[in-house]
Amino acid sequence: MLGRMAEPVHGRPAAPTETTISSANWDSRDLTSENHANVLFVDVDMTEAGGVGAAFTDCTFRGVRFNASSHTDAAFLNCTFVRCGFFDAEFSGCKLVGSQFDSCTYDLLKVDGGDWSFTGLQGADLSRAAFKDVRMREADLAGARCAGASFRGVDLSGSSLRGADFSGCDLRGSDISGIDPFTAELARAVIDPFQAVVLARALGLDVRD
Template sequence: MTEPVEDEVFRNEDWYAEEITARSYTRCSFSEIDLTESITRGAVFTDCSFGNVRFNASKHTDSAFTGCTFKRCNLFDAEFEGCKLVGTTFTECELRPMRVLGGDWSFAGLLGADLRGTSFQGVRMREADLTGANCVDAVFVDVDLSGGQLRGSKFARSDLRGSDLTAFDPFNVELAGAIIGAEQAAMIAMALGLEVR
């Protein structure tokens, strides 16, 4: 890990295809930065803010963005593998078609996010805020969504196999056409007050 960077402001910089490996940033502000096709490996961003940053086609492996805020950022075709985004919030961001494999996104704030066609696999998303999120045609396979805030969210035609759906209220979440397993179906039926025999 290189010498940590703290309380710095980065603005209007071109970091196109930059490789950020084992660097640490704390309470830093990134504004109007081009990180298109950038790569992070083992990088740590703590309590940082990203505004109008382009992450298009970027790839992030074993990196951490904890307690960070993303506002009006573009993550088109971005990939996160084994990353930690605990407590990080996304506001007015372009997140399609983002792909997430593994990692911890617990307490992440995705209020009203457009997640249509995105993919989350094997991700821990405990108590994530997906209130009003549009997850139509998305993949949430083997995802821990326990304790999540899901009121008004749409999961129509999404793949939810293997995921923890205990926080799903069928009366407040749109699930038409969603793909689930037999055990999940029994749980949803019980939530509807049905008796499964």
Template sequence: MPEPIEDVTFHDEDWYAEELADRHFVGCAFHRVDLTEATSRGAVFTGCTFGDVRFNVSRHTDSAFTRCTFIRCNLFEAEFTGCKLIGSTFDRCDLRPLTVTGGDWSFVTLGGADLRGARFTGVRMREADLSGADLTGATLTGADLSDVQWRGARLSRADLRGSDLTGLDPVAVQHSGTVIDAVQAVTLARALAFDIRD
């Protein structure tokens, strides 16, 4: 890993299709930077701020964006594979359609986000904030969704099979047509204080 770039502000830069392999940024700010079709592998961004940054069709593998803030960023068709976004916040970002495979998105703030049709598979999302998020038709399968903040979330037609739904109050979300498996059905029935017997 090279020496980190610390506390630098990048304005209006064209990083189109840039390869960010093993780059390391700490406390940096990125404003109106074009990262369209950029790729990162093993890159690390710690405590960075991204404002009006274009991540369109970008691909990120085994990279870390920890405690970062994304404001009004465009992540159209962005893909994250095996990435860590622990403690990061997304504010007024365009997140459709987003694909996340594996990795750790615990404590991420996505409150009120438009995540219709997004795909989260095998992701750790413990204690993430999804309150008020629109997850209509989204896929959240094989994910650790324990203790997620769900209040007001829209889960209609979402596929939640194989995910840990500990802490999900079915009454607090919209769930028409939500797909779950038999084990999850028992978990949710217990959350509603049903007495399950053979």
């Protein structure tokens, strides 16, 4: 199906797709070194799929189940995810630059390393997700629900964090210079001493030795 457009996500149109894969069973599929571009995946079961070095470019995933899948050094560049499930999925050293997420579920999602810059996760419920040593520069996390989540060593510089809920979230080692303590919820969040100084200055306090 040539030139099919998926629905916009957060006002941004998804990349046009040229082929469609619908209702396929990719359960436990080895995705190692597979390369897909401009593909629309609809209701595809990728449960426990995984591999090393897979590449998806300008693809749209609608209703795809990534549950318990494991991806290493994979790339999902400028992709769109709509109503997808990421229960217990793992992404290690993966690039998801420019990808957009809408109405997805992320329970027990684990992200270790990689580049998630410019991703759109507005309003996402990440309360049971864990991000470690991930680059998330200029990501959109406005209104994201991250209470109780873990963001350890995450580069959030330039990210949109307005209205995000980080209460009880482990933020140690992350760049939180973009968090406005007047608009984000930070009650009981776990931070390190350096971050405490950053937040104190954001509150207009004069920090001295």
